[in-house]
Amino acid sequence: MAGRDFDTMGIHTRLAHAGNDPRDYFGFVNPPVVHASTVLFPDAATMAARSQKYTYGTRGTPTSDALAEAIDALEGSAGTIIVPSGLAAVTIPLLAFLSAGDHVLIVDSVYFPTRNFANTMLARLGIEVEYYDPHVGAGIQALMKPNTKVVFTESPASNTFEMQDIPAIAKAAHAGGAVVMMDNTWATPLYFKPLDHGVDISIHAATKYPAGHSDVLLGTVSANAECWPKLHQGFITLGCCSGPDDVYQVLRGLRTMGVRLERHQESALDIARWLETQSGVARVLHPALESHPGHALWKRDFCGSSGIFSVVLAGGGVKQAHAFLDALRIFGLGYSWGGYESLAVHVSLADRVVAKGPYEGPIIRLQIGLENVEDLKADIATGLAAATAV
Numbered sequence: 001m002a003g004r005d006f007d008t009m010g011i012h013t014r015l016a017h018a019g020n021d022p023r024d025y026f027g028f029v030n031p032p033v034v035h036a037s038t039v040l041f042p043d044a045a046t047m048a049a050r051s052q053k054y055t056y057g058t059r060g061t062p063t064s065d066a067l068a069e070a071i072d073a074l075e076g077s078a079g080t081i082i083v084p085s086g087l088a089a090v091t092i093p094l095l096a097f098l099s100a101g102d103h104v105l106i107v108d109s110v111y112f113p114t115r116n117f118a119n120t121m122l123a124r125l126g127i128e129v130e131y132y133d134p135h136v137g138a139g140i141q142a143l144m145k146p147n148t149k150v151v152f153t154e155s156p157a158s159n160t161f162e163m164q165d166i167p168a169i170a171k172a173a174h175a176g177g178a179v180v181m182m183d184n185t186w187a188t189p190l191y192f193k194p195l196d197h198g199v200d201i202s203i204h205a206a207t208k209y210p211a212g213h214s215d216v217l218l219g220t221v222s223a224n225a226e227c228w229p230k231l232h233q234g235f236i237t238l239g240c241c242s243g244p245d246d247v248y249q250v251l252r253g254l255r256t257m258g259v260r261l262e263r264h265q266e267s268a269l270d271i272a273r274w275l276e277t278q279s280g281v282a283r284v285l286h287p288a289l290e291s292h293p294g295h296a297l298w299k300r301d302f303c304g305s306s307g308i309f310s311v312v313l314a315g316g317g318v319k320q321a322h323a324f325l326d327a328l329r330i331f332g333l334g335y336s337w338g339g340y341e342s343l344a345v346h347v348s349l350a351d352r353v354v355a356k357g358p359y360e361g362p363i364i365r366l367q368i369g370l371e372n373v374e375d376l377k378a379d380i381a382t383g384l385a386a387a388t389a390v
């Protein structure tokens, strides 16, 4: 589109304008929410050849195209599929790229439902699943087998925020002929662009920051030119398209994601630094903190941090964790994140097989929302006092 090439422009310009062109719909700023199964053809020949842009609701609509094109502009990808949840954004590419007899390497600090899918459904389909240490870096080469078809990464890690050396892993994986996938939900394409660092397929739970309001489930999967045909084919084969209202809500969320993320980043870092000075705290797991073991990698590859990190309480167990959580008044107790409101959850590392680490105390994951930082600190201080008093 002449005059609308936003690819070379700043990230906030892309967030504001990527996707639909208002001139396609009589100048209305936003695209229509197209509710569609059937698409009509003008004549039998067009129908037989399917020679028109839209042919069936599962294969894309102007609404899903608007979001997919906006995500492509942010990710630098050749194509994006929109699926009904972040978990579907993990399972669909794995199903599309793995076959019986293949071997898949998955980071041990992965989002638990990803592990659950691999250990149950992938294993049942005859795929050999192996977990690797998040700090493996170029050492992943030693774990590659002739039948390794996918290396799955997530950085920073779920709950414990270990950083992975993505370029080193991608190089070794490609040398062994494997496709590299990354769950990039934490950073969003604003703070890390996986395809620029050697990843082939970038995965997002758009439920989090893109949606931003804790009221929508959606996932996006973006591929480079080489992997796009296979990913798209898998998506069409599985029929996992998403409802247009949810797709629209995520496109709407994208427009403000940049300003929301700036606030999440600033507040989370302020609270993380403050937590490092508080008694009752053993450690703060936030990769943008200088004290974090993965800080150098984060600094090298990422250009920002989002609003979720963990705090390790100084000793104790479930009782201390529950006392902390039950004392909170502003933070809600809930699992999803990326919304405008603050949340806390006690996390377990019981599923880890490689990256267990020494036990220092209960781990509480905090999602820092858009509230006033001083109010959030006061709430956390109440939680810390309650945990210490047990």
Ligand SMILES: Cc1ncc(COP(=O)(O)O)c(C=O)c1O
Binding pocket: 085, 086, 087, 088, 090, 111, 158, 183, 185, 186, 204, 205, 206, 207, 217, 218, 219, 335, 336, 337
């Ligand atoms: C890192 C990560 N990936 C994927 C998902 C799955 O997203 P959804 O809740 O939309 O299925 C989550 C959800 O918490 C997540 O934290």
